[in-house]
Amino acid sequence: MKVKVLCRNPDDYVRETTRDIQRVPRNYDPTLHPFEVPREYTRALNATKLERVFAKPFVASLDGHRDGISCITKHAKSLSTVISGACDGEVKLWNLPRQECLRTVQAHEGFVRGICSRFCGTSFFTVGDDKTIKQWNLEAPGYGVREEPINTILGKAVFTGIDHHQRESTFVTCGQTVDIWDEQRSSPIRSFSWGVDSFSCVRYNPVETELLASCASDRSIVLYDTRESAPLRKVIMQLRSNTLCWNPMEAYYFTCANEDYNLYTYDIRHLDVPVTVHMDHVSAVLDVDYSPTGREFVSASFDKTIRIFPKDKGHSREVYHTKRMQHVICVRWSADNKYVLSGSDEMNIRLWKANASEKLGLLSTREKAAAHYNKKLIEKFQHHPQVRRIARHRHLPGDILKQKREQREMKEARRRREQNVRKHSKPGSVPLLTEKEKHVAAVVE
Amino acid sequence: FRKMEQEMLKCLFLGFGLQKIRYPCSKKDPFPGEAPIPHKQLQKFQRGEKYKVPAGARRRLKEAIISSEAMSELAQKQAARYDLLLPEDAGFLEGDEDEDTNTISQDDIADAVDITSGSKYFNLHLSQFGPYRLDYGRTGRHLLVGGKKGHVACIDWQSKDLMCEMNVMETVNDVKWLHTEAMFAVAQKRWLYIYDSKGLELHCVKKFNDVLRMQFLPYHFLLATASATGFLQYLDVSVGKEIAAVCTKMGRLDVMSQNPHNAVIHLGHPNGTVSLWSPNQKEPLVKMLCHRGAVRSLTVDKTGTYMVTSGLDRKLKVYDIRAFKPLHSCFLPAGASCLSLSQGGLLSAATGDIVQVYQNVLGSSPVSKPYMAHRLRGQIWGLAYCPFEDVLGIGHGEGFTSMIVPGAGEPNFDALDTNPFRSSKQRQEWEVKALLEKVQPELIGLDPGQLSKVDQASFEQRHKEQVEALGFDPLAKDKFKPKTKKKGRSSAGAIEKRKRKVAHEDQRDEIRQTVQERTERDKEQKEKSNEKKKLGNKSTLDRFRK
Numbered sequence: 001m002k003v004k005v006l007c008r009n010p011d012d013y014v015r016e017t018t019r020d021i022q023r024v025p026r027n028y029d030p031t032l033h034p035f036e037v038p039r040e041y042t043r044a045l046n047a048t049k050l051e052r053v054f055a056k057p058f059v060a061s062l063d064g065h066r067d068g069i070s071c072i073t074k075h076a077k078s079l080s081t082v083i084s085g086a087c088d089g090e091v092k093l094w095n096l097p098r099q100e101c102l103r104t105v106q107a108h109e110g111f112v113r114g115i116c117s118r119f120c121g122t123s124f125f126t127v128g129d130d131k132t133i134k135q136w137n138l139e140a141p142g143y144g145v146r147e148e149p150i151n152t153i154l155g156k157a158v159f160t161g162i163d164h165h166q167r168e169s170t171f172v173t174c175g176q177t178v179d180i181w182d183e184q185r186s187s188p189i190r191s192f193s194w195g196v197d198s199f200s201c202v203r204y205n206p207v208e209t210e211l212l213a214s215c216a217s218d219r220s221i222v223l224y225d226t227r228e229s230a231p232l233r234k235v236i237m238q239l240r241s242n243t244l245c246w247n248p249m250e251a252y253y254f255t256c257a258n259e260d261y262n263l264y265t266y267d268i269r270h271l272d273v274p275v276t277v278h279m280d281h282v283s284a285v286l287d288v289d290y291s292p293t294g295r296e297f298v299s300a301s302f303d304k305t306i307r308i309f310p311k312d313k314g315h316s317r318e319v320y321h322t323k324r325m326q327h328v329i330c331v332r333w334s335a336d337n338k339y340v341l342s343g344s345d346e347m348n349i350r351l352w353k354a355n356a357s358e359k360l361g362l363l364s365t366r367e368k369a370a371a372h373y374n375k376k377l378i379e380k381f382q383h384h385p386q387v388r389r390i391a392r393h394r395h396l397p398g399d400i401l402k403q404k405r406e407q408r409e410m411k412e413a414r415r416r417r418e419q420n421v422r423k424h425s426k427p428g429s430v431p432l433l434t435e436k437e438k439h440v441a442a443v444v445e
Numbered sequence: 446f447r448k449m450e451q452e453m454l455k456c457l458f459l460g461f462g463l464q465k466i467r468y469p470c471s472k473k474d475p476f477p478g479e480a481p482i483p484h485k486q487l488q489k490f491q492r493g494e495k496y497k498v499p500a501g502a503r504r505r506l507k508e509a510i511i512s513s514e515a516m517s518e519l520a521q522k523q524a525a526r527y528d529l530l531l532p533e534d535a536g537f538l539e540g541d542e543d544e545d546t547n548t549i550s551q552d553d554i555a556d557a558v559d560i561t562s563g564s565k566y567f568n569l570h571l572s573q574f575g576p577y578r579l580d581y582g583r584t585g586r587h588l589l590v591g592g593k594k595g596h597v598a599c600i601d602w603q604s605k606d607l608m609c610e611m612n613v614m615e616t617v618n619d620v621k622w623l624h625t626e627a628m629f630a631v632a633q634k635r636w637l638y639i640y641d642s643k644g645l646e647l648h649c650v651k652k653f654n655d656v657l658r659m660q661f662l663p664y665h666f667l668l669a670t671a672s673a674t675g676f677l678q679y680l681d682v683s684v685g686k687e688i689a690a691v692c693t694k695m696g697r698l699d700v701m702s703q704n705p706h707n708a709v710i711h712l713g714h715p716n717g718t719v720s721l722w723s724p725n726q727k728e729p730l731v732k733m734l735c736h737r738g739a740v741r742s743l744t745v746d747k748t749g750t751y752m753v754t755s756g757l758d759r760k761l762k763v764y765d766i767r768a769f770k771p772l773h774s775c776f777l778p779a780g781a782s783c784l785s786l787s788q789g790g791l792l793s794a795a796t797g798d799i800v801q802v803y804q805n806v807l808g809s810s811p812v813s814k815p816y817m818a819h820r821l822r823g824q825i826w827g828l829a830y831c832p833f834e835d836v837l838g839i840g841h842g843e844g845f846t847s848m849i850v851p852g853a854g855e856p857n858f859d860a861l862d863t864n865p866f867r868s869s870k871q872r873q874e875w876e877v878k879a880l881l882e883k884v885q886p887e888l889i890g891l892d893p894g895q896l897s898k899v900d901q902a903s904f905e906q907r908h909k910e911q912v913e914a915l916g917f918d919p920l921a922k923d924k925f926k927p928k929t930k931k932k933g934r935s936s937a938g939a940i941e942k943r944k945r946k947v948a949h950e951d952q953r954d955e956i957r958q959t960v961q962e963r964t965e966r967d968k969e970q971k972e973k974s975n976e977k978k979k980l981g982n983k984s985t986l987d988r989f990r991k
Contacts, residue, residue, distance in 0.1 A: 002539040005562040013866040024860040028524040038884040
């Protein structure tokens with residue numbers, strides 16, 4: 001007879017010394033692992049709960065300004081420097097890891113309306129209420145030397161915004177007209193205007209570097225090409241946009257922060273309908289900035305909160321608020337995709353984590369693997385009601401919650417009224433507009 | 446020649462990083478592409494069917510389904526390839542040309558194999574304290590024996606190391622290990638007791654009275670008990686609470702088994718029926734009539750596909766539990782009082798003092814002769830296979846016997862699930878992880894994978910509510926609008942032609958809708974007219990009609 005009985009040699013299954021790691025032989029046969037789906041569901045539930053437990057996004061507050069902060073800009077090459085301008089004309093340079101102010105410059109008399117840093121990382125530009133454009137050195141002057149701008153340009157009217165080209169030494173300002181300047185000249189090389197009395201914001205496209213967009217006071221957004229002599233086209237909306245930001249990964253998308261509590265993402269090829277309407281704020285949205293991955297953006301609003309939206313979803317995934325943070329005027333996403341900076345009315349710049357439950361610092365491979373696994377589990381079971389209920393839950397301040405409920409009721413009332421009108425009128429006489437179509441008034445070429 | 450040498454060295458160094466090795470002379474790889482995987486191996490790791498993209502799906506849904514299907518396929522292939530690395534092979538027993546394997550005795554087998562395997566055949570002579578019930582721990586290391594007259598002992602059977610031994614001075618109906626070798630449950634004459642592995646009594650659960658049989662559901666941490674009063678009770682051993690007490694109203698519950706695939710409890714009854722229970726319902730999930738007489742024993746295989754039952758009508762029947770159909774039945778000269786299925790698919794049936802082991806029972810054809818047989822001294826009272834070993838444990842009137850059954854155990858275990866060679870630290874870590882992913886009893890049902898399926902009913906309900914609220918259907922397909930910038934092909938006639946090509950699809954939907962509406966209206970009208978007729982025929986003189 002031929003016989004073989006299962007016999008395991010313990011030497012193959014037990015470690016040799018206590019200094020070795022344990023031996024873990026695996027067998028992926030599904031019959032040895034019953035209840036895959038319920039166990040994964042339980043793990044997903046645990047992962048969601050732990051994510052909420054570890055969600056502590058506030059990192060630090062940068063204190064020092066003596067008036068509300070009106071603009072922030074990132075250093076072009078360094079992750080640890082940030083430049084902010086306040087409403088009393090002060091500009092401060094901050095070192096983020098040490099959370100201290102490196103340098104203070106009294107840049108303007110009046111508001112600092114805009115700051116931008118040059119692509120080379122050696123200087124930055126500021127514009128203010130005193131109708132000047134000043135270029136400053138990023139290195140501090142030597143001991144005893146007075147702080148002086150490298151260059152000052154006097155203009156005829158107040159400038160309200162500035163942005164610098166990605167590669168060439170040109171920058172653009174907006175005020176009464178959109179002007180393109182060369183750094184060597186003291187008068188603009190080109191001026192764009194389209195019957196509008198003021199522009200609030202202008203931005204260069206980071207990918208297609210010859211494209212520009214600006215927000216105008218006649219509720220429109222105007223697109224320009226620096227190679228042409230006239231603006232390209234404009235889209236007029238129901239309410240005015242405060243700022244806009246181009247998607248750094250997709251050259252044809254930009255998102256604008258509007259006064260009607262929403263943000264709109266437009267495709268420049270089809271300006272008649274926005275790609276997405278992002279709704280969640282309960283007051284005017286003041287600033288927007290994209291993450292360097294181009295997948296999410298952060299928005300700052302007059303309702304004392306900042307919200308992080310995925311680029312293709314209509315609702316926010318995260319909301320940050322504190323009792324001490326008042327109206328948030330400006331917001332920036334750091335270039336390493338990890339932090340969000342918000343500058344607000346009460347003279348503080350706050351540093352937040354972009355992923356609230358992320359563990360900072362160097363993680364071991366096992367920690368990283370566990371974090372990835374938990375993230376994937378939450379993504380897999382995100383539609384189950386129990387998991388969604390926990391993942392969605394965010395604490396909101398009392399007034400914002402009340403405002404939200406009120407606005408929802410108002411919206412419902414308006415919708416019911418429209419439906420009634422449609423029901424009692426000739427079919428087809430009252431057109432059915434989707435949410436996206438409602439907000440654009442006209443596109444002008 | 447030197448050039449060729451240099452090139453070959455370069456290729457060797459490059460080949461460490463690249464997948465393809467480029468040969469210096471233009472030879473082609475004789476086996477291009479990936480290594481093929483045998484279909485059977487690939488099927489083993491298939492979970493469910495491929496999800497078809499529904500007609501009329503949006504672009505995002507299509508992309509999501511296609512990418513997730515690709516990921517599943519990759520995972521399946523990688524798991525199938527890993528099968529090559531499994532260290533052990535299953536055991537086997539083959540007789541010579543004219544020799545029947547069931548005539549080979551245990552002593553012969555023990556002599557023919559090595560010493561360690563030979564020592565797995567042993568007898569414990571415990572004739573004083575009545576027939577013995579037994580339970581092996583999940584890792585297969587620890588054995589718990591309980592005699593009817595009160596003797597309870599737990600041993601590490603491979604090293605014959607006695608962990609504890611005591612006499613509880615009462616009738617012992619059943620013994621069961623809990624989730625680790627630290628605790629076990631004993632169903633004594635009146636109540637349920639839980640002991641530590643050192644023999645200390647930890648709990649006396651008075652709510653669980655007259656327990657006859659117990660089953661432990663390892664992934665739910667539930668101890669299911671069947672009592673003589675007809676109650677099926679579930680105890681959560683991690684929290685210590687009774688989860689459910691189901692009054693089965695089917696008399697004395699003597700025969701009990703669990704389906705390891707979906708944690709459903711199978712109970713056999715004296716009227717020949719087998720009922721399936723979950724803690725969430727007061728009624729059985731399924732009731733099947735299996736035998737003409739009482740059901741004596743039943744067991745379910747590890748994949749949850751087959752159930753083997755034996756009854757007083759001396760039949761042994763195999764059922765497909767997923768489709769609830771009988772597969773085949775065979776006649777035993779004396780009915781089997783105990784049944785057990787091993788991880789390797791071997792069925793052991795005990796009749797009186799003889800144990801017979803059958804091979805290939807779960808296949809399509811009925812089995813004529815047993816694979817192995819063994820005769821014992823006393824009446825057999827309990828039968829259990831050791832999880833990852835080729836060993837069958839038998840509890841009988843004269844004590845305990847451990848029998849070698851080649852091919853019974855699963856050769857390769859997964860150390861992250863159950864590791865027979867785990868250290869105490871590994872056991873502690875495993876216990877914490879297992880408790881964290883303990884499945885809630887609400888999820889016990891006939892289909893354990895129900896959470897991964899789309900809840901079509903509630904989706905449709907929500908869609909209806911959404912359409913009512915908005916006034917239009919957001920998921921409706923737009924009518925076909927032809928493009929008007931077609932470089933000379935956008936004349937009115939050409940547009941009409943293009944519209945006509947797609948028109949039949951839109952028309953089909955419209956027609957279907959109108960037809961549905963019409964049929965519904967007709968139905969309503971019919972019902973109304975029927976009612977009217979009934980009402981119309983009633984008159985005051987009806988009571989005089991015959």
